[in-house]
Amino acid sequence: xxxxxxxxxxxxxxxxxxxxxxxxxxxxxxxxxxxxxxxxxxxxxxxxxxxxxxxxxxxxxxxxxxxxxxxxxxxxxxxxxxxxxxxxxxxxxxxxxxxxxxxxxxxxxxxxxxxxxxxxxxxxxxxxxxxxxxxxxxxxxxxxxxxxxxxxxxxxxxxxxxxxxxxxxxxxxxxxxxxxxxxxxxxxxxxxxxxxxxxxxxxxxxxxxxxxxxxxxxxxxxxxxxxxxxxxxxxxxxxxxxxxxxxxxxxxxxxxxxxxxxxxxxxxxxxxxxxx
Numbered sequence: 622x623x624x625x626x627x628x629x630x631x632x633x634x635x636x637x638x639x640x641x642x643x644x645x646x647x648x649x650x651x652x653x654x655x656x657x658x659x660x661x662x663x664x665x666x667x668x669x670x671x672x673x674x675x676x677x678x679x680x681x682x683x684x685x686x687x688x689x690x691x692x693x694x695x696x697x698x699x700x701x702x703x704x705x706x707x708x709x710x711x712x713x714x715x716x717x718x719x720x721x722x723x724x725x726x727x728x729x730x731x732x733x734x735x736x737x738x739x740x741x742x743x744x745x746x747x748x749x750x751x752x753x754x755x756x757x758x759x760x761x762x763x764x765x766x767x768x769x770x771x772x773x774x775x776x777x778x779x780x781x782x783x784x785x786x787x788x789x790x791x792x793x794x795x796x797x798x799x800x801x802x803x804x805x806x807x808x809x810x811x812x813x814x815x816x817x818x819x820x821x822x823x824x825x826x827x828x829x830x831x832x833x834x835x836x837x838x839x840x841x842x843x844x845x846x847x848x849x850x851x852x853x854x855x856x857x858x859x860x861x862x863x864x865x866x867x868x869x870x871x872x873x874x875x876x877x878x879x880x881x882x883x884x885x886x887x888x889x890x891x892x893x894x895x896x897x
Contacts, residue, residue: 627781627819629642630746631746631781632747632748632779633748633781634747635748636654636675636720636748636876637649637654637873639720639748640720643718646675649872650872650873650893651874651875651876652876652887652888652891654675654876655673655676656675656677656678656876656877656878657669657674658678658851658878658880659678659680660677660695661695661703662696666679666713666714667713670716670717676720676722676748676750677719677720677721677722678722678724678752679695679710679721679723680724681693681707681723681726682696682698682725682727683727683729683730684701691733692706692707693707693730693734694706694707695707706737707734707738711745712741715741715744721745721748721749721750723749723750724752725752725753725771728766728771728774731775738778749782750782750821751771751779751782751783752784752785753768753785753787754766755768755786755788756787756805756812758789758790758805758828759790759791759798759799759825759828760799761788761789761790762789764789769812772784776818783819783820783821784813784816784818784821785821786812786813786820786822788801788805788809788824792856794855798828800835801824801835802835809839810839810843813845820846822836822839822846822848822849823851823878824848824850824851825852826851826858826862827852827853829850829862830865837870840871840874847874848870848874848876849875849876849877849878850866850876850879851879859883860883860886860887863877863879864887864890867887
């Protein structure tokens with residue numbers, strides 16, 4: 622467990638402690654946490670709120686006009702608009718007890734999101750994760766968010782928060798897909814070593830098995846660190862890959878935001894009832 626996580630009800634509270642405290646999970650095991658991914662449009666958001674998910678993940682960007690003074694909306698590229706603004710999303714999600722992960726697609730979107738978040742901060746007595754891809758990763762071609770500027774933007778409003786800092790990645794079915802290299806994990810540790818907040822590293826399931834030693838090295842650098850294993854919808858990986866990851870790392874330090882059918886198969890294989 623992350624000894625440096627915040628106290629009960631804080632944004633930096635470890636999610637295992639939070640959901641154990643609320644009797645929503647039964648063990649300190651990251652695999653017990655159920656995720657709802659891309660709860661962006663109002664229909665997806667309402668479905669997520671009704672679901673058994675513990676953590677709701679959503680994507681924040683500025684509308685296609687690019688104005689930094691515009692209202693941030695909930696959408697994942699290539700979409701550039703949405704029927705849901707961040708303010709509307711927060712107004713609904715705050716009524717639940719679910720944890721929140723906000724994935725920012727640009728520094729401008731993060732900056733524009735601070736005031737709507739500040740407006741509901743007193744109502745969000747739960748873990749809140751702030752995510753951005755801050756480094757180029759394996760086969761990564763997407764735009765990165767400047768790590769220092771992102772961290773400074775968030776902490777100037779919310780010093781007590783959980784960061785989710787990742788790498789841009791790609792995956793190709795016809796090629797040998799390299800994993801996370803030593804230089805990638807060392808650069809990430811350099812960025813995070815001076816922070817006091819908990820940090821989780823989102824890592825792509827299809828790239829983890831070939832880089833377990835590098836990622837284990839990273840996790841051992843601080844008890845504030847964890848991994849969040851995620852999957853691309855067209856990625857090819859096996860339930861066996863997830864079981865290998867589970868055996869390799871401490872189960873309190875790895876979370877699984879994994880798509881079906883692998884999520885159900887994985888949980889069945891480790892004896893956790895899969896419900897969503």
